[in-house]
Structure formats: C-alpha cells, structure tokens
Amino acid sequence: MDLTLKVWRQDGPGKPGEFREYEAKGISPDSSFLEMLDVVNERLVEAGDVPIEFDHDCREGICGTCGVMINGHPHGDQKGTATCQLHMRKFNDGDRIVIEPWRATGMPVMRDLIVDRSPLDRIIEAGGYISVNTGGAPDANLIPVPKPAAESSMDAAACIGCAACIAACPNSAGQLFTSAKLAHLNLLPQGQPERYARTIAMVETMEEFFGSCTNHGECEEACPKSISIDNIALMNRDYIVAKFKDRRKAGQR
Amino acid sequence: MTTLDAKVPAGPIQDKWTNHRFDMKLVNPANKRKYEIIIIGTGLAGASAAATLGELGYNVKVFTYHDSPRRAHSIAAQGGINAAKNYTNDGDSIYRLFYDTVKGGDYRSREANVYRLAEVSNEIIDQCTAQGVPFAREYGGLLDNRSFGGAQVSRTFYARGQTGQQLLLGAYQALARQVSLGNVKLFNRSEMLEVVLHEGRAVGVVVRDLINGEISSHSAHAVVLATGGYCNVFFLSTMAMACNTTAIWRAHRKGAFFANPSYTQIHPTCIPVHDEFQSKLTLMSESLRNDGRIWVPIDPDDTRAANDIPESERDYYLERIYPSFGNLAPRDVSSRAAMRMIDENRGVGPLKNGVYLDFSDAINRLGKDVIEARYGNLFEMYERITDEDPYDVPMRIYPAPHYSMGGLWVDYNLMTNVPGLYAIGEANFSDHGANRLGASALMQGLADGYFVLPYTIADYLADWLNVKPVPTDHEVFKEAEQEVDGRLKQLLSINGTRTVDSFHRELGKIMIEYCGLARSKPGLEKALAEIPALRDEFWKNVRVTGTEDNYNSELQKAGRVADFFELAELMCRDALEREESCGGHFRVEHQTEEGEAKRDDVDQAHVSAWEWKGFNVPQAHHKEPLEFENVALAQRSYK
Amino acid sequence: MTTTGRRQDTKPARRVPWIIEFYRSDVAKKWIMALSGVILLGYIAAHMLGNMKVYFGPEEINHYGEALRELGGDLVPKTHLLWIMRIGLTAAFAIHIHAAYSLTRTNLKARGRVRYDVPREYLAANYASRTMRWSGVIVLFFVLFHLADLTWGTTNPDFIRGDVYNNLIASFERVPVAALYIVANLALGLHILHGVWSLFQSVGANNEVYNKWRRYLAWGFTAVIVLGNLSFPIAVQLGIIS
Structure with a gap:
C-alpha cells in the first residue's frame, strides 16, 4: 500500500x-x-x-x-x-x-517525535513505592490479599507509562497515570501504611507538571491498556481523606 | 590455555552460600557511603542491585539508555518466576529446583551457583510481594502457582501474562525510592560505550548522553554490568530493538572473558515471520503450552484450514515423542522438534514456517472464560499481530532467538576476571548452563541484584577503604573518551551506500542459518568466512547520517552492530569448538539415532571462556572445568 | 541526561494556613467545586420546585415569597435566615467560579501553546463536558440578569417589590426575555448534565455496582430541572398563566 x-x-x-x-x-x-x-x-x-x-x-x-x-x-x-x-x-x-x-x-x-517523559519518574519517586528494604520481607503467604483486590490492583498496575493519557487529555492532565500507580499500591494490604502520605506526595508532584482533570474520559479511551478512570475517583477520594485525616492518631488505614 | 578458578567455596552444597556469607569481608555501615558504585542497566538485575546497594548506603550511579528505568526489556517477560516455596504441596524443594535447573541446563552450569539461585528464590517472592507486586492469588488470598516447561511441579508465580512487567515495576519503584532519598543518582538516555581500567581493575565508564551526544566519564570503586542479552545478533529475535552486546563487549575487549557465547536459547512459541520488513519477533508465553496442544498435519501436502483437519490426521508430535512431559517439554527440546517438523515440510501457515498451538481442547474442557482469564492479553496480542482469532483458529508458532545463556565469565562472587568489574543477570553466563528453563530468567536477575551482588561486592570493596576513585580527569579516562569519540566520528565519516539495518539483517541471516537451532562444522566454517567479510564491508560502506551532537538513532545502531559483528564471530568459533550437542547448542554431528542432543561429558564438561587478543585476532580459549558432585550426569530425558 | 530525585529539590514546607494550602491543590479545587456544585444544584432544585407555585395562582406564589423572608419563624429576626442562606449561596457560587477560573488557567498552561495539527476527534468527551467553561459563563451572566430582573427589578420596568407573580408575568411577557431564559436554561442544562456526573468522580464516589447510575441520575436530574424551568416562560408566552 x-x-x-x-x-x-x-x-x-x-x-x-x-x-x-x-x-x-x-x-x-x-x-x-x-x-x-x-x-x-x-x-x-x-x-x-x-x-x-x-x-x-x-x-x-x-x-x-x-x-x-x-x-x-x-x-x-x-x-x-x-x-x-x-x-x-x-x-x-x-x-x-x-x-x-x-x-x-x-x-x-x-x-522529532520524542518527548521528555521524565516527570512520570518524578511522580513515582515522590512516593510510588512501598518502603521495604531488601531482606526484611515476611513470608509471602503471611500477607493474604483478597483476590478481587489483587485483581483490581493488577488492572491498575498494567499501566505501561506511555503518557498517552496525558497526550489525549484536553487539559494535559496526568491523572490517569498517577491514579493507576496509586491504585496499584493503595488497593493492596502492603500499601496501607504509606497510603495517604503516598497519595499526597504523588498528587502534588503531578500537579507541578500537569493539568487538572475535568472528567472527560479521553484518557481511558486512549490508554493502550484500557485503564479505567475509576482509578481517578479513588485517587481523588484518597487525597481528600489524606488531607482531612489525623494520621498520627488514626493510623494510616 | 589456563584453567579458571571460580572461587566456589568449599563444603557441602547446602552450606556453601551460608558459609561464604560469613567468610566474606564486610563494609561497616558508616564506611559504605565512602564507596562509589556504577551500575549499567536498569532491568531486573540492574534496578534491584541499584536499589539494594542504595539501601545499604553506598553511593550508586545507575545508567540506562531508556528514557525511564522501567522500560528495560525485563518488562516483556510474560510467564512467571520460579521459586521453591512448595506452596502447592507437590513435592517441591530447594534441592528439586536446583536439580531441575542443572538438568534443564543440560549439565553445563556451575552447581554451586545454581544451588544458591534455588536457595534465594524463596526470598525473592517474599521481597516482591512485600513491594506490592500483584501476583495472582487464590480465592483464599494466598499466592497461586502454575506449571511451566521442564518441571513436573507447579512452582511458577505469575502476574497474569505480565510477570516481568510487574517484577520490574517493583524493582523500579524500589530504585525510585533510593533516587528520591539521594542514595542513587539516575542517568537516563545515557549509553555506556567504554569500561575504563586502571592498573588492571575497573575504575569507571565512559557514557554518551543520547540527547545531546555529550561524552562523559564516571569513576567508581566498582562497575556492575547488568545489560542483558545479545540475541539481537540474529537481527530477528524476541529481544527489544535496542538490546545489544556493546557494554559487555567493550568489557570483553578490555580483558573480561566471554563465556559460552554460543549458548543461545531459541524459544519455541513465537509468532512466525510474515515478511521481509519485519523488525522484531513476538514471543507468546511458554505458559500457553500448559493448555495448548502443539500439532502439525500428518500429511505434508495438507492444505486444509486447521479446523478442517480431522483429529486422526493430526500429529501431536510433542505428546507422541515425549509422553511424560508432552507439550511441556523444555524449550530447546520443543524448539528442535518444531524445526524437524518444518524441515519435513509439515509446517503450517502461508510460508509453511509454523506449527499449530491449539486451544480448542482446553476451551471445550474449561470454557472460554477460563482461557480468557489465563491468557486473555496474550490472545489479544496475537490477534493484533496476525489478524487471526486464537479462540477460533489455532495459533501458529515458530521458534525464535530469545535468551542468551552465555555472557561475561564471572566467578562465584559474580565478578569477572577483571577485578572490580561485575556482571549480573543475563549479562553473565552463570546459572543456566546450555539451556534456560522457563520462569528462571526473572529469578536469576532478581537473585543476582537483590541477594547475591550486595553481599559479594563488599568482599571486594573492603580492600579499597579510604582509597578515592581514580579522578575522571586522569589520563585513562581521557584516553577512553578519545577512543569513544574517535569511533563515533569514524562511523559518521564512512558515508558509504548501505544502511546499518541492511548489514544487521544480513548478519542475522548468516547467524540464524549457521549458528541458530542447528549447527554444523561446514556451516560454522562458512559463517566464519562470511562474517569478517561482511564486517569489513561495514567499516567501508556503511552510511550513518546525522551528527554526533544530537539524538541519532542511526549512530547508536551502528555502534551496536559493529560490536555484533565481533560477537558473531566469537559465537561461531565457540560453537565450532564445542564438539557436542547440549541444550541450546545443537551440533548436527552429535546426535542420537532419534535426533536428540548427545553430550560429551568426558571432553566437554567445561565452560569455555574467551580472552580478547586484539581486533581480527582469534580469542584465546580458557576452560573452567565443571564438576558435578551432587547431580548425576545423565542423558536428559523428557520422554 | 542526569535526573534528580524529588525530595532533594522540593521546596521547604509551605507556611500558609491549612485551608489555603489545601485549596492550592487541583484535586482539592475539584472537590470544592463538587461540593459547591452540590449546594448550587440543591438551590436550583428548590428554586424550580418553589416556582411551581406560580401554577397555583398569585396568592400561593406571593405567600411563598413572603414565607422565605419569614424563614425560621419566630426563632430568628425576619429575613435573617434568608440572608444567611443568600450569603452561603453566594459564597458557594463565588468559590465555584474562582476554582473553575483557576483550574482553567492551570490547564491552559499545562497544555502549552503548540496544539495538535489534526483537530481532535473526541471519543469520550461529550459536548457538555467540553463546553463547561462556556456554559458556565453563560449561566453566570444569566444569573446576574435574572437577579436584576426579578430580585432587584432594575431591568424590569413593571417591577413591584413583593409581587412575585406580577413581576414574573411582566418579565416573561417580553418575547426576547423569554427567549433569553430558554437559551440560558438550556446552557444550565448542559452544565449540570456534565456537572452531576462529574461531581461523583471529583469526590471519589465510585463503585462498579452503581457507576452506571451516575449517568442516569445526571440525565434525570437535568431533564427535571430544564423542563421545569422552561415551563415558566413558555407558559407565560402561551398564556397559560397571566
């Protein structure tokens, strides 16, 4: 052709x-x-x-x-x-x-067609991890994870970090990427201790680089892994909860 | 020829690693920050090593040519990761994993390394789970396992068909944490082009910033290469486009021995080539063989569509030849079986270059939903590439180069023969012998990075306490920078008529023809005549456009292909020298009457390590004898 | 290319009151927009329902107007509770607008000057979601006119303070005003159609089981409000009420 x-x-x-x-x-x-x-x-x-x-x-x-x-x-x-x-x-x-x-x-x-996506790394560095040093982990089966939670975590973790969501967004918002990374960790029991600190750090880092979400849903359509904007809702809620919660007294959960 | 000492600790195999950990020198926590370590590559091995060394308190610099550490090709591993947890209660143990891996490697790996690998496999699963890797779960919330080729127990942990992705993200996240804490400095879009030696030990590297072409030196107390495999020497392989041999080849040229270069794995389940312009082959996870049945028509002239061929006229050849392992025979065995079918002209598809992998029995037995849950993303990928729906018509698959068991020679401590230079993950040769079992690559990368190198490197570093790294304005660095710069300028100045890809494609054809699934003396000799000729033409007639001080993918490719030529020659020489068939290395002269690989345990039970002697000069051959104290050498049988 | 970690180059902790720091975040702004949106939606619904009394004759609606001023009965001085509600409503309205303005600026900046060459073919974003800014501006100007028209009486020559029924008829009898009300209410409809759905996302109310109902609710609520509001100018123009 x-x-x-x-x-x-x-x-x-x-x-x-x-x-x-x-x-x-x-x-x-x-x-x-x-x-x-x-x-x-x-x-x-x-x-x-x-x-x-x-x-x-x-x-x-x-x-x-x-x-x-x-x-x-x-x-x-x-x-x-x-x-x-x-x-x-x-x-x-x-x-x-x-x-x-x-x-x-x-x-x-x-x-040409190459862009600098390093802000995505900055977002991860802000808190997109579980702070566990090598060697300190308990036996894997000591942390049971309900299958539905493991599945939705995996749905979010499937994100390949290509930034198509940002490219598709009329506001150049990084919400789908950030929320997918957050949902991956925030839905798992292992991710609970840092859940709210992580959410604040990642959301605020995201906002230094990208726009805000107006709930168009274009990102979900563009996503090569079809990651759902439900993750964005989860991120929004966790962020607000994180801001209102006394984490010293209430614990992280 | 010298005999290499692998520094394997004495004692019973079960105690070697434990005793060795006690015997090794330590660096006290306050002193760790006085050390600089350079890591090249951010795949499973590189990222996990960088994160762990950062956690320990060393100053780590990590380099990747990608825009983000998360893009390394470990991400494409699909099937899973082995561990001897025995969660399924089917009789697994560290010893059995060790035994299976040595046997799977066709008795050409170092026993002590493999045992250590099996030993730390369980810790890897614990570590990754704690990091939040979303492994597949049972309804009770505990981890699920599946079976994999070459094993009769279910010991493979997986995260859908994206296990490599999830494990790499785990390691990448751990790395990102250390970057944010300032323990690790990350250099992205930076390609390592030279290892720098001073007084015989590795003291740093020269890298090129791919965006602006700037060449810079970095010095350290130790250099770790975690740069993956070299199957792109075949041009068409399942490796990512940028995978290359440059880092380990530069180290080889500086004196590091290259071990078993001819051990490359041809993976049985890839999507067959469709046309000349194809740039890359796509793997379909081996896990598909759990539920798929492999067959070809009995009649070579059968032109009917797959679904029209009745059961009685199909040859389920793996089940026929290897009844006990059937479709789960190891990779080298099933690849060669597929090759034989195609050689008998019984291949399927428009180019008759594939065999069927049929899921209709599994779909009838388990239902489409179950199959979709297990392999949905793989089926979707297949459909995208071939425009055929594997739920309705059988997949067509064909073997393709996939993994290189060979690599830099390392001792038990993962150090090359160059002091201070380490090689981990696929870049070294150590654990898989002549054939790697499925779901073992992820295990080895993470074992090296998380649990082996962080201990063993201290043993070397302890001797260099309070010695500052060689400054980067030292003449050894200046010379290396000039060498790198000169080479790039030379590539740009040739201005011939052929593209880099055209050379690479031609090299790949020679390699797959003569040094692929089946190798013969005359073939290898032919290749050894053709490759230098092609290499010489490359240096006279390649055309690299663009400039040095800008992003220039042609220049990047040219440098990598130039190194592939030299590697290709060594692979053929190694294949020629190894007068036996073992694992991924199949010499047609050495086969049983049934066409199975025939090892020579008397004369060939050794690692071949090659020492660079100069451009266009044959490498010197060294041997590390392999002694098997725990596993009885036997003809591998999967029947 | 060297890259550095976040924590090294993060600015020192911001020393501003908590609420301002909170409001600096875009996610928080969206949450505040959702909450103020809920207040405004509640008002819109109450307003529309109250106005239905116009169909029961002048006494009913005028009495309703008086009752609003006497809200709180004998417990609070007359009109005080109404004023508190008015202030609350104005505050919600103001913050809704400020957040929208501020987010729009952020988004334009994030998007940059260079746009795609090919006009975007939107797949998920609908007309309502993409025109929120414009429908919002139309609603703002309409509200100002509406206040001038029926509360302050400045644009209504026949305005009689306290005679709701008369003022309404006098206003809607003018064809251009009726048309303006119809257009503005259609804009309001578009605005709340996306707003009602969107606010669930912004506050993070999200559950696979009822997610599809968020769309239905948005359509249903919008239909009731728009039909109700449109009925008044149409009824006056058709002479159903006079």
Whole structure:
C-alpha cells in the first residue's frame, strides 16, 4: 500500500519544528506502524537524509516507550493498542497519515517525535513505592490479599507509562497515570501504611507538571491498556481523606 | 590455555552460600557511603542491585539508555518466576529446583551457583510481594502457582501474562525510592560505550548522553554490568530493538572473558515471520503450552484450514515423542522438534514456517472464560499481530532467538576476571548452563541484584577503604573518551551506500542459518568466512547520517552492530569448538539415532571462556572445568 | 541526561494556613467545586420546585415569597435566615467560579501553546463536558440578569417589590426575555448534565455496582430541572398563566 506521511520534525529540545511530508510506498499491510516508519527511515538514510527519530523498544506493547499521535489519536484509533501493536492493515491504500509527538508543557519535545517523559519518574519517586528494604520481607503467604483486590490492583498496575493519557487529555492532565500507580499500591494490604502520605506526595508532584482533570474520559479511551478512570475517583477520594485525616492518631488505614 | 578458578567455596552444597556469607569481608555501615558504585542497566538485575546497594548506603550511579528505568526489556517477560516455596504441596524443594535447573541446563552450569539461585528464590517472592507486586492469588488470598516447561511441579508465580512487567515495576519503584532519598543518582538516555581500567581493575565508564551526544566519564570503586542479552545478533529475535552486546563487549575487549557465547536459547512459541520488513519477533508465553496442544498435519501436502483437519490426521508430535512431559517439554527440546517438523515440510501457515498451538481442547474442557482469564492479553496480542482469532483458529508458532545463556565469565562472587568489574543477570553466563528453563530468567536477575551482588561486592570493596576513585580527569579516562569519540566520528565519516539495518539483517541471516537451532562444522566454517567479510564491508560502506551532537538513532545502531559483528564471530568459533550437542547448542554431528542432543561429558564438561587478543585476532580459549558432585550426569530425558 | 530525585529539590514546607494550602491543590479545587456544585444544584432544585407555585395562582406564589423572608419563624429576626442562606449561596457560587477560573488557567498552561495539527476527534468527551467553561459563563451572566430582573427589578420596568407573580408575568411577557431564559436554561442544562456526573468522580464516589447510575441520575436530574424551568416562560408566552 502507498501512503503519504505528514510528520513533525524538530532538531532538538527548544528548537523550532515543522511538518514535513514523506511518501511511503509499497508498505506491507502486515507491517506494524513502526515497521512502516523503519522502511521510510531506511529509505531516508539511503537518500542521505536524517531519519525520523521516534521512541520505541520492545515492540510488544509492554515497555511503553513508543507512542505518537496518529491522525489525532494517541497510538492511533484502534482501542487498547500501543503504536507498536497497530498494524498497517488498519489503514487504507492512499491514506494520508499525520504523525505528531505528544504535546504537553510538562513533556517537551526532545527530537522529532520524542518527548521528555521524565516527570512520570518524578511522580513515582515522590512516593510510588512501598518502603521495604531488601531482606526484611515476611513470608509471602503471611500477607493474604483478597483476590478481587489483587485483581483490581493488577488492572491498575498494567499501566505501561506511555503518557498517552496525558497526550489525549484536553487539559494535559496526568491523572490517569498517577491514579493507576496509586491504585496499584493503595488497593493492596502492603500499601496501607504509606497510603495517604503516598497519595499526597504523588498528587502534588503531578500537579507541578500537569493539568487538572475535568472528567472527560479521553484518557481511558486512549490508554493502550484500557485503564479505567475509576482509578481517578479513588485517587481523588484518597487525597481528600489524606488531607482531612489525623494520621498520627488514626493510623494510616 | 589456563584453567579458571571460580572461587566456589568449599563444603557441602547446602552450606556453601551460608558459609561464604560469613567468610566474606564486610563494609561497616558508616564506611559504605565512602564507596562509589556504577551500575549499567536498569532491568531486573540492574534496578534491584541499584536499589539494594542504595539501601545499604553506598553511593550508586545507575545508567540506562531508556528514557525511564522501567522500560528495560525485563518488562516483556510474560510467564512467571520460579521459586521453591512448595506452596502447592507437590513435592517441591530447594534441592528439586536446583536439580531441575542443572538438568534443564543440560549439565553445563556451575552447581554451586545454581544451588544458591534455588536457595534465594524463596526470598525473592517474599521481597516482591512485600513491594506490592500483584501476583495472582487464590480465592483464599494466598499466592497461586502454575506449571511451566521442564518441571513436573507447579512452582511458577505469575502476574497474569505480565510477570516481568510487574517484577520490574517493583524493582523500579524500589530504585525510585533510593533516587528520591539521594542514595542513587539516575542517568537516563545515557549509553555506556567504554569500561575504563586502571592498573588492571575497573575504575569507571565512559557514557554518551543520547540527547545531546555529550561524552562523559564516571569513576567508581566498582562497575556492575547488568545489560542483558545479545540475541539481537540474529537481527530477528524476541529481544527489544535496542538490546545489544556493546557494554559487555567493550568489557570483553578490555580483558573480561566471554563465556559460552554460543549458548543461545531459541524459544519455541513465537509468532512466525510474515515478511521481509519485519523488525522484531513476538514471543507468546511458554505458559500457553500448559493448555495448548502443539500439532502439525500428518500429511505434508495438507492444505486444509486447521479446523478442517480431522483429529486422526493430526500429529501431536510433542505428546507422541515425549509422553511424560508432552507439550511441556523444555524449550530447546520443543524448539528442535518444531524445526524437524518444518524441515519435513509439515509446517503450517502461508510460508509453511509454523506449527499449530491449539486451544480448542482446553476451551471445550474449561470454557472460554477460563482461557480468557489465563491468557486473555496474550490472545489479544496475537490477534493484533496476525489478524487471526486464537479462540477460533489455532495459533501458529515458530521458534525464535530469545535468551542468551552465555555472557561475561564471572566467578562465584559474580565478578569477572577483571577485578572490580561485575556482571549480573543475563549479562553473565552463570546459572543456566546450555539451556534456560522457563520462569528462571526473572529469578536469576532478581537473585543476582537483590541477594547475591550486595553481599559479594563488599568482599571486594573492603580492600579499597579510604582509597578515592581514580579522578575522571586522569589520563585513562581521557584516553577512553578519545577512543569513544574517535569511533563515533569514524562511523559518521564512512558515508558509504548501505544502511546499518541492511548489514544487521544480513548478519542475522548468516547467524540464524549457521549458528541458530542447528549447527554444523561446514556451516560454522562458512559463517566464519562470511562474517569478517561482511564486517569489513561495514567499516567501508556503511552510511550513518546525522551528527554526533544530537539524538541519532542511526549512530547508536551502528555502534551496536559493529560490536555484533565481533560477537558473531566469537559465537561461531565457540560453537565450532564445542564438539557436542547440549541444550541450546545443537551440533548436527552429535546426535542420537532419534535426533536428540548427545553430550560429551568426558571432553566437554567445561565452560569455555574467551580472552580478547586484539581486533581480527582469534580469542584465546580458557576452560573452567565443571564438576558435578551432587547431580548425576545423565542423558536428559523428557520422554 | 542526569535526573534528580524529588525530595532533594522540593521546596521547604509551605507556611500558609491549612485551608489555603489545601485549596492550592487541583484535586482539592475539584472537590470544592463538587461540593459547591452540590449546594448550587440543591438551590436550583428548590428554586424550580418553589416556582411551581406560580401554577397555583398569585396568592400561593406571593405567600411563598413572603414565607422565605419569614424563614425560621419566630426563632430568628425576619429575613435573617434568608440572608444567611443568600450569603452561603453566594459564597458557594463565588468559590465555584474562582476554582473553575483557576483550574482553567492551570490547564491552559499545562497544555502549552503548540496544539495538535489534526483537530481532535473526541471519543469520550461529550459536548457538555467540553463546553463547561462556556456554559458556565453563560449561566453566570444569566444569573446576574435574572437577579436584576426579578430580585432587584432594575431591568424590569413593571417591577413591584413583593409581587412575585406580577413581576414574573411582566418579565416573561417580553418575547426576547423569554427567549433569553430558554437559551440560558438550556446552557444550565448542559452544565449540570456534565456537572452531576462529574461531581461523583471529583469526590471519589465510585463503585462498579452503581457507576452506571451516575449517568442516569445526571440525565434525570437535568431533564427535571430544564423542563421545569422552561415551563415558566413558555407558559407565560402561551398564556397559560397571566
């Protein structure tokens, strides 16, 4: 199949950028979207040009490295699919595809389609962990976890940190990511001692970088793991409870 | 040729690790902050080591070429992690896990290391659970287990089909905590390009900032390489696009011995190649073999759709050949069986390059819901890639390079032969012998990072108390920086006509053809003639566009492929030298009448470690003899 | 690229009163918007129900107006309780607006100047959710007009203080005013349609079992309010009440 690509090109952080058009001819419908870009890039190099830089790694939809805006949809318009798992058979011969990087003040473009997602690491560093040093853990079966809680925790923990939720949000809010990370730990018994301190630290760090939630639900639609915005509600409640609770007297629970 | 000393402690196998922990030197808590440690890589091994060393109080610098530590390829492991908990009451024990792993590795691993691995496996599960890894649970709230290839007990802990992801997130979170506490300094989008030695010991590294191309040096008392495996030498593999050999290869060029490079694992359940432009193969977890049945049509000319072929005309070959393990035969065994079926022209799919993995029996027996709960995400992934619904038609699978058992040679303390240079996780060679069992990679990465290296590194560091690290303006660093810079400039200046990928693809074809599932003397000799020729062409005719001072993926790839050429040559030489078949290494000259691997325990029961002697000069061959005091060497049988 | 941990570069603890520190958080602002929204929704419902008395004739509605002023009976001085309610309502209204304004600014800043080239095709966000800012502004101006029209009488030449029934008819008899009321109430409908659903998210009231009812409730509540409110100008225009 033959395609026309309109791609954002930017030479480096803070540099001006522009859209450029490329022809992608003879693409196999069985290729993945990123394989299509590989083909375009290989031809660019053969022609002596600089290839289109994009983030990618595992190409199995799990590492969360890849992610671009495809025709106005984060990761393309197939639901629950990361860019690397999107296949060209979902497009038609002759299509014009606009490829843009994620856009948000908190995630500036580093090069072409690559953005800086390190604020997500900052959010985790603020409290997205259970403080347990190596070696001090009790036998694993001493901590029973009700199966439904383990399941909902796992639903949230499936987040791959690709930032499509932020890219999709009209407010560039980081709520789905942050709430998924919080729900993963806050729903488990192991996560209780730090539950409220964690929530405050992560929410307030998130707010330093990103916008606020207006409950559109676009993030859930864009999420390659279809993580539910119910997690956002849980985060909101935990945050408010955390703010009102006397944690010294009441304990953490 | 010298004989290597692995420094395995004396005593009965059960006591070796305990005694060794007591015998090793310690660094007292107040002194730990006087030490600098560099860790390269943030996968399971790197992140867990960085977190643990940070907790202990060392100053740790950790480097990753990803934008976040959480993206390392450990994240893609699907099936699970083994531990000898015996929660299922089916007769498991540390000794049995040890025994299975040595046997699974086709008796080419170091007994003491494997025993230690089995010993700490239980602590890993405890640690990860405490960190909040959402392992699968029974209704009573306790941990669930499943069975896995190469074992007759259920000892595999899992988190849906995303166990690697969840374990890595656990380690990453522990690392993030240490970063926030200031104990660990994290450098992302930074690729290590050189190990720096001073007076024979590792004192630091040279890294390149991938965003602005800046080259910088970092010094430390010890350097730990946790940079994963090198299967991308085959171009098409299940490894992530960026996985490479550069870090361990640079260390090898500086004197670290490379052990058993030819031991690579070909995983039986990957999605078959569909066309020329494919960049990457996708793994379907081995756990699928718990419920899926593997078959091919009996008649090679059968062109009917899978569901139209009646039961009587199907050959469930694993169940036929290996009745006791059946579809759960170990990876090397089932990969070779699949290869034989395809060689007999009984392959399925448009390119006749796959075998069926059929779930219809399991769906009929357990219901679609149960299968969906167990493998839903894998089925979805399969459907995305192939456009076929595995609930209705059987999956098509084919073996693909997946894991490299070989790596830098390390002693019992996980230190290479270069003092101060450690290799952990997949980057070392130690625990899996010639074949890795399913769900053991995660176990080994975390064992090394959480429970082994943090003890053993102190034994080395204790001698360097109050010695400052070599300053980064020392000439050894300046020289290394110049070398790195010169190499990058050289790659950029060739300005030939072929892309890096075209070379990589060609190298991959040579490797999979001659050094893949089956290896032969003439084939390997052919490869050893073709690879240097291709390498020379690369250095004359590669085209790398862009500049050095900017994000430049072509330049990154070029550096990695250049190292793959040298590694490929060594892999073939190692495969040629090893005159036996064992595990992932199958020499067609050495097989039983039934086509099974035939080991030579008299002449080949050793680790081959290779010493760099210079560019285009064959490496020197060293041996570490393997002694089996606890496991009786036997022909591996899964029948 | 070097990255540093959060705790090292975090600002020293903020020395401001708790409530201000609380209000600085966007999540808290949304919570306050939800709570003030509930107060305003309660008022809207009571207002609409009270106004239904217009269908029972002038005495009923005028008596209702008087009763509001005498709220609290003999226990409090006349109109005091009403004023307390008015102040509370105004405060809720003001903080609702301030939070919305402040969050909008945060969000515009978070989104940055460079927008996507391809117009977004929204999948989950509906018309109501995306127009909250505009429907909110329309409702604000409408409320000001409504107060001037029927409370202060400044825009109503036939205004007689205390004669609710007469004022209402006099106002709604003018076609442009009736049209304005209809448009403004449709905007209010859009606003509360998203608001009622959204407030459950903001306060974190969330349970798989009843989550679907949040949408139904939003639709039901909005329908009752909008139909009720629209009935007054329409009834006057059609001459059902005069």
